Amino acid sequence: xxxxxxxxxxxxxxxxxxxxxxxxxxxxxxxxxxxxxxxxxxxxxxxxxxxxxxxxxxxxxxxxxxxxxxxxxxxxxxxxxxxxxxxxxxxxxxxxxxxxxxxxxxxxxxxxxxxxxxxxxxxxxxxxxxxxxxxxxxxxxxxxxxxxxxxxxxxxxxxxxxxxxxxxxxxxxxxxxxxxxxxxxxxxxxxxxxxxxxxxxxxxxxxxxxxxxxxxxxxxxxxxxxxxxxxxxxxxxxxxxxxxxxxxxxxxxxxxxxxxxxxxxxxxxxxxxxxxxxxxxxxxxxxxxxxxxxxxxxxxxxxxxxxxxxxxxxxxxxxxxxxxx
Amino acid sequence: xxxxxxxxxxxxxxxxxxxxxxxxxxxxxxxxxxxxxxxxxxxxxxxxxxxxxxxxxxxxxxxxxxxxxxxxxxxxxxxxxxxxxxxxxxxxxxxxxxxxxxxxxxxxxxxxxxxxxxxxxxxxxxxxxxxxxxxxxxxxxxxxxxxxxxxxxxxxxxxxxxxxxxxxxxxxxxxxxxxxxxxxxxxxxxxxxxxxxxxxxxxxxxxxxxxxxxxxxxxxxxxxxxxxxxxxxxxxxxxxxxxxxxxxxxxxxxxxxxxxxxxxxxxxxxxxxxxxxxxxx
Numbered sequence: 080x081x082x083x084x085x086x087x088x089x090x091x092x093x094x095x096x097x098x099x100x101x102x103x104x105x106x107x108x109x110x111x112x113x114x115x116x117x118x119x120x121x122x123x124x125x126x127x128x129x130x131x132x133x134x135x136x137x138x139x140x141x142x143x144x145x146x147x148x149x150x151x152x153x154x155x156x157x158x159x160x161x162x163x164x165x166x167x168x169x170x171x172x173x174x175x176x177x178x179x180x181x182x183x184x185x186x187x188x189x190x191x192x193x194x195x196x197x198x199x200x201x202x203x204x205x206x207x208x209x210x211x212x213x214x215x216x217x218x219x220x221x222x223x224x225x226x227x228x229x230x231x232x233x234x235x236x237x238x239x240x241x242x243x244x245x246x247x248x249x250x251x252x253x254x255x256x257x258x259x260x261x262x263x264x265x266x267x268x269x270x271x272x273x274x275x276x277x278x279x280x281x282x283x284x285x286x287x288x289x290x291x292x293x294x295x296x297x298x299x300x301x302x303x304x305x306x307x308x309x310x311x312x313x314x315x316x317x318x319x320x321x322x323x324x325x326x327x328x329x330x331x332x333x334x335x336x337x338x339x340x341x342x343x344x345x346x347x348x349x350x351x352x353x354x355x356x357x358x359x360x361x362x363x364x365x366x367x368x369x370x371x372x373x374x375x376x377x378x379x380x381x382x383x384x385x386x387x388x389x390x391x392x393x394x395x396x397x398x399x400x401x402x403x404x
Numbered sequence: 405x406x407x408x409x410x411x412x413x414x415x416x417x418x419x420x421x422x423x424x425x426x427x428x429x430x431x432x433x434x435x436x437x438x439x440x441x442x443x444x445x446x447x448x449x450x451x452x453x454x455x456x457x458x459x460x461x462x463x464x465x466x467x468x469x470x471x472x473x474x475x476x477x478x479x480x481x482x483x484x485x486x487x488x489x490x491x492x493x494x495x496x497x498x499x500x501x502x503x504x505x506x507x508x509x510x511x512x513x514x515x516x517x518x519x520x521x522x523x524x525x526x527x528x529x530x531x532x533x534x535x536x537x538x539x540x541x542x543x544x545x546x547x548x549x550x551x552x553x554x555x556x557x558x559x560x561x562x563x564x565x566x567x568x569x570x571x572x573x574x575x576x577x578x579x580x581x582x583x584x585x586x587x588x589x590x591x592x593x594x595x596x597x598x599x600x601x602x603x604x605x606x607x608x609x610x611x612x613x614x615x616x617x618x619x620x621x622x623x624x625x626x627x628x629x630x631x632x633x634x635x636x637x638x639x640x641x642x643x644x645x646x647x648x649x650x651x652x653x654x655x656x657x658x659x660x661x662x663x664x665x666x667x668x669x670x671x672x673x674x675x676x677x678x679x680x681x682x683x684x685x
Contacts, residue, residue: 109581113495116488117508120551124515127526134529185425193419194426202426204673209433211669213609215636216658219643220436223651266436269429297407297415327519329612330636334644354521354612361525362616377525381518388517 131378137371146375152340152356154364159372161379163340167257167350168380171332172325174261174346175268180318182265183272184307187314190273191280192302203274210270218334221263226254226335233258233347250345255337258346263331268321275320279313279395280306312394319391323384329354353380437662444659447652452660457622457633463649467657469624473539473632477618478608480543480628481550485607486600488547489554496555497562498584516552523548524613532617537631542618546607553606557599561592594675601672605665611636635661 138146138159149160186206190199233252237244283306291301307314337349338359353376364370451466458465492512496505527545532538565588573583589596618632620641625632635657642654 106579106581109584110495110499113491113499116491117495117500119488120492120508120515120555121511123548123551124511126530127515127518127522130526130529131522182425182428185422186429189419189422189426193422202430205430205433208666208669209429209436211605211665212433212436213611213636213661213665215609215611215639215643216440216662217436219639219654219658220439222643223654224439266432269432273429297411299415299418300411303418323517327517327521329519329521330640334640354519357521357525358612358615361528362619374525374529377519377522381522384517384519385514388513392513 128381131374131381135371135375135378137368138375141368142372146372147379150340150342154360154369157366157368159368161353161372161376163342164351164353164356164376165379166342167260167336168326168352168354170257170346170350171260171264171336171352172322174257175264175325176318176322178261178265179269179272179321183269183317183321184276184314186269186273187276187280188302188307190277192298192306199277203277206270206273209266210274214267214328215330215334217263217267218331221259221331221335222255225262226259229256229259229262230254237347246344247346250343250348252347253337253349255335255349256347257336257343257350260332260336260350260352261346263335264325264328267328267331268325271321271324272317275317275395276310276314279310279317282313283309312397316391316394319387319394323387323391326387327354327380327384329358333358353377437666440655440658440662443652443655444657444662447656448659449656452653452656456624457638457653459622460645460647460650465653467633467635467638467653469621470633470635470638470657471660473618473621473625474608474634474636476539476628476632477542477546477614477634478604480540481546481607482600482604484544484547485550486554486603489551489603490558490596490600492551493555493558494562494584494589497559498580498588512552512555515548516556519612520549520610521612521615524616527613528616535629537617537619538629539618539625539632540628542614542632542634543628545613545617546610549607549610549613550603553603554600557603558596561595561599562588564595565591594678598672598676601668601675605668605672608668609636609661609665611640615640 142149142159146159146161147165148162149158150162151158151160152163153159190202194202230252237248237252240248287305287309288301291305292298296304332352333355336352336355338351338355339349340351340356341348343350357373357377357380361370361373364373451464452468453466453471454468455464455466456469457467492508496508500508523545527541527548531541531544535541569587569591570583573587574580578586614634614637618634618637620637621631621633639654639657639661642650642657645651
């Protein structure tokens, strides 16, 4: 047993202690402060879930699970069913993904595989700026520029289909619509898909590319058959993150979706989304049941985004674990 | 071995398509910026920063109260959200480990994923339901939104500080907290500042949480207990109204807000870029 050498505690340097050292002289106090801030995050989140749960109790008890599958939303008679909003949220988000994913993954491939590093960095910088544009500004452009533009572009396309347009392109078109909301959401989520997918693609080991090229594959074949499959889980993760963002997006959608609680198969029809109904009606909701129903919509939205976020993170973590070795 | 014509063609076409995608994405940014800058720039005048909004039908007026209101709400949000996130980030990077740290990380990600409108409902039920719409409740709502990002960026930037720096400080007899305050944080300061700036830029455009907290106001809002106008909410209300003069004002407000957000973004990114070049090479 080696004899322990006792080291005398270091004397603290004398002299004028700076302000910081006086504040932080209690080492354990500093740690306690940091710990309490970390704990505060747990408290806030728990409180948030608790508040949503408690304040939606009235609606949950009255309607039960029926709330999610009935489509009558009538504050006057006190009947609330959230299906039109869930439908609108899902349709606009899926439409946004259909528009943004091919386009976003394409751009990510260009930035990660083809563009010279300097150009790639500059383009990525610009695309990240696009992600920073506030949603209310995207909505502003949406309602004042995109909607008038759609009003010019859509009728000729509709006419081209003749008397029997496909189900997703039928009915009258007034401008604000599920279609416009899908476009606006696509603009908002594309930058996310591009920058996250680019990171994931860049993390694919060089050897993979070199091996494929050495076997005689073209640049595109290397990318599409080797690099993209290798990174697919991360790319999928970026799509899920984008979807979670699209579901929770409020302002831009509220401004162009038409805000009419109905379920229509046509994309030209007006619709509503979960976040928009809260934004439009919550501050005017009177009585007990009406706000409670809106909070339950919020709770459902919260649950949906949590699940998607968790899924996305698992996918991205799984992929980055894979490229580490 | 010669490549078949088909493979060459597919290669060229697909690669060109990816380039087109990128150009479209960047083009979209320039379209939004360009349109807003042209429309907003022509609509913007000195009245915007000095006058109150005028009732429907009257032409002119400004959004001075919304500019001040946004500044107040953002100031409060920064004072609440940044210290909490920063200290919690220090805790995760320097003190914690194991299950508790992972729980905090997980919950932070959860909080970060909460739709902003839901944060609005939360603050409404906790603060507004009892005391009415107010400037401070808007600040609290945005402050909560700032915490997760402040935490994540603090943790990430502190982790880039090499361990030997900490060991050096502690070998000289500094306590752990002193090491953090005088060695670790200063070493990462550029990253930390840019992280907080990006955080501020992100919440400054948030509208949904303000709808039922700060609400809106056609007049000045002295103190913290009254509802206040804010730029994002004004843009929303003015854009959906049917009056061309209000649209003009909405463009002007959008111009001001977007300029603010993009300038912070560019400044933050250039700070961190110069910082890394200086540190790692």
